[in-house]
Amino acid sequence: MLKGVLLLIEIGFLPIAVFLLIRRKLLNASMVRVIAFCAQCLFFTASDSCLHDWDERYHALVAKHLAKNPLKPCLYEDPIEDYDYKQ
Numbered sequence: 001m002l003k004g005v006l007l008l009i010e011i012g013f014l015p016i017a018v019f020l021l022i023r024r025k026l027l028n029a030s031m032v033r034v035i036a037f038c039a040q041c042l043f044f045t046a047s048d049s050c051l052h053d054w055d056e057r058y059h060a061l062v063a064k065h066l067a068k069n070p071l072k073p074c075l076y077e078d079p080i081e082d083y084d085y086k087q
Contacts, residue, residue: 010037010040014033014034014037017030017033018030018033018034021033058075061075062074062075065077
């Protein structure tokens with residue numbers, strides 16, 4: 001809850017700060033603030049409790065199978081049953 005509130009406060013104040021810095025022609029400082037804001041957003045997203053390590057394992061497995069067959073993304077190399085997208 002606190003992370004969300006802090007993120008909303010940042011989202012509200014960042015455009016104002018960047019606008020003022022650009023207006024004063026301090027472009028380097030505004031770029032630093034934008035990069036810092038993006039880094040904080042990524043940190044808050046990555047530290048979310050709903051993301052688990054096992055989520056990435058499935059993505060890695062599909063990427064491994066894509067390396068063998070680039071045009072056919074699949075989770076299982078040899079599925080037990082055929083997949084029909086119409087069902």
